Amino acid sequence: MKIFTACLGTETHTGGPLPTDTRAFEETYLVRGGNHPEAINMFGVPLVIWAEAARARGWDVVESLCTFATPSGLVVRRTHEDFRDEILADLEAALPVDAVMLSLHGAMVAHGYDDCEGDLVSRIRGLVGPDVLIGAEFDLHCHISRQFAEDLTALVIYKEYPHTDFAERAQDLWRIIEATLDGRIKPHMAVHDCRMVGVFHTTREPMRGFVDRMTELEATDGVLSISLGHGFPWGDVAEEGARIVVVTDARPDVGRDLAERLGREFWDLRHEITPRYLEMEDAITRALTAPGSPIVLADMSDNPGGGAPGDSTAIPLRLFRRGIGMAAVGGIWDPVAASICCGAGEGAEFPLRLGGKTGPTSGEPMDLRVRVNTVLRDHYVESLGGSKRYMGDAAAITADGIDFVVHTARCQNSNPAFFTDFGIDITEKKILVVKSMQHFYGNYAPVAAEIIYTAAPGTLVWDFKDFPYKKLARPVWPLDDDPWATNAERPW
Numbered sequence: 001m002k003i004f005t006a007c008l009g010t011e012t013h014t015g016g017p018l019p020t021d022t023r024a025f026e027e028t029y030l031v032r033g034g035n036h037p038e039a040i041n042m043f044g045v046p047l048v049i050w051a052e053a054a055r056a057r058g059w060d061v062v063e064s065l066c067t068f069a070t071p072s073g074l075v076v077r078r079t080h081e082d083f084r085d086e087i088l089a090d091l092e093a094a095l096p097v098d099a100v101m102l103s104l105h106g107a108m109v110a111h112g113y114d115d116c117e118g119d120l121v122s123r124i125r126g127l128v129g130p131d132v133l134i135g136a137e138f139d140l141h142c143h144i145s146r147q148f149a150e151d152l153t154a155l156v157i158y159k160e161y162p163h164t165d166f167a168e169r170a171q172d173l174w175r176i177i178e179a180t181l182d183g184r185i186k187p188h189m190a191v192h193d194c195r196m197v198g199v200f201h202t203t204r205e206p207m208r209g210f211v212d213r214m215t216e217l218e219a220t221d222g223v224l225s226i227s228l229g230h231g232f233p234w235g236d237v238a239e240e241g242a243r244i245v246v247v248t249d250a251r252p253d254v255g256r257d258l259a260e261r262l263g264r265e266f267w268d269l270r271h272e273i274t275p276r277y278l279e280m281e282d283a284i285t286r287a288l289t290a291p292g293s294p295i296v297l298a299d300m301s302d303n304p305g306g307g308a309p310g311d312s313t314a315i316p317l318r319l320f321r322r323g324i325g326m327a328a329v330g331g332i333w334d335p336v337a338a339s340i341c342c343g344a345g346e347g348a349e350f351p352l353r354l355g356g357k358t359g360p361t362s363g364e365p366m367d368l369r370v371r372v373n374t375v376l377r378d379h380y381v382e383s384l385g386g387s388k389r390y391m392g393d394a395a396a397i398t399a400d401g402i403d404f405v406v407h408t409a410r411c412q413n414s415n416p417a418f419f420t421d422f423g424i425d426i427t428e429k430k431i432l433v434v435k436s437m438q439h440f441y442g443n444y445a446p447v448a449a450e451i452i453y454t455a456a457p458g459t460l461v462w463d464f465k466d467f468p469y470k471k472l473a474r475p476v477w478p479l480d481d482d483p484w485a486t487n488a489e490r491p492w
């Protein structure tokens with residue numbers, strides 16, 4: 001047997017202020033031929049798992065491109081086409097193969113391509129013909145197009161948000177592909193459109209119970225895998241929205257009925273599972289009055305993991321104006337300021353214009369007198385599940401009692417190492433401003449006295465009724481109160 005693997009992914013905020021170019025992929029993660037470094041990105045992990053599993057069976061593995069870019073605005077057309085064509089050329093050179101296994105994000109949108117994954121997979125299907133298996137693993141913030149699902153043998157999606165289960169889901173997909181190659185099963189995929197857009201945290205009830213129930217239902221009645229694609233609501237494409245995916249062993253009726261039943265259950269939970277965010281001023285006041293420390297203020301609006309730049313000054317400016325010290329902000333993406341700080345070196349003091357540079361949603365820049373405390377060159381910071389994220393050159397600086405971690409490469413804060421690597425003692429801080437929507441949660445919950453989700457002004461609006469959708473197919477909740485009340489059909 002011969003297995004061909006590749007990874008091409010990013011999550012596109014279609015209104016994001018920064019284009020995603022080739023350099024953005026190179027900066028975040030780009031490996032060819034399976035030469036993964038120790039500091040592996042989570043999207044590279046499935047390829048390593050599949051290669052080890054295949055070789056354990058004595059099967060051949062050809063690993064093509066593996067690249068991922070920190071979420072941002074629309075992908076440059078040429079970037080998508082070049083990477084796609086590189087994977088297709090590698091595949092053509094590797095033919096014949098028995099299975100193609102892909103680690104993808106599922107919400108990559110390029111100029112001219114609303115469905116990058118669908119574009120890639122349909123061309124792969126064209127190359128390999130109808131009988132070769134194609135399996136894909138998706139981040140749960142994905143768009144699942146009909147075309148994509150039709151070209152695929154099996155899709156397995158992360159179940160957890162924060163995404164702590166990317167390795168387990170890679171193993172799930174391997175088991176399905178392996179058993180199919182062995183002739184033991186014949187996968188069939190059923191997809192149900194929930195007609196919902198939103199963000200859903202799996203760490204809290206009733207979402208937690210829903211995810212556990214999906215897991216319990218697997219391995220019953222020929223069910224091989226159950227996934228919930230949450231969708232990525234800041235990606236304005238027709239087929240955005242939550243979907244249930246059920247893969248069965250040749251039981252189309254079981255799959256369809258179960259997908260629909262779970263989809264209805266999920267729909268019934270919609271009000272309870274929608275996160276609540278405090279307005280910025282109230283969130284700061286609550287953080288100050290809450291007992292204990294540190295209090296984590298999660299700045300969801302400027303989450304680089306959702307396509308925001310990561311240089312918004314909204315919260316730190318309010319902290320300065322309210323005279324609040326004993327805070328640390330992680331981080332501010334500002335390549336110019338970070339380079340100046342790293343160049344000046346530890347102990348240097350000087351005036352610095354910091355943040356607020358990318359666009360109107362970044363707020364006003366802060367003019368500060370800063371001291372450089374720590375400089376780390378070419379730094380990788382601990383992220384989720386043992387994976388790492390690249391921060392570039394980075395520095396910890398202090399201004400008026402507030403510490404900032406300033407970095408050159410865009411990177412989400414999902415681990416207290418984002419502060420502690422720089423010698424910042426988080427137990428001494430009353431407030432930790434963390435630019436993340438939910439990935440921070442698992443690693444910060446054990447050390448935080450309280451976690452407060454806030455919707456400060458920024459790139460990621462939380463009320464999707466305010467998002468200027470142009471392509472999203474209707475009817476869909478919450479833009480339409482009851483999308484099930486009409487006979488109008490969404491693309492699914």
Ligand SMILES: [Zn+2]
Pocket residue numbers: 139140141163
């Ligand atoms: Zn995600």
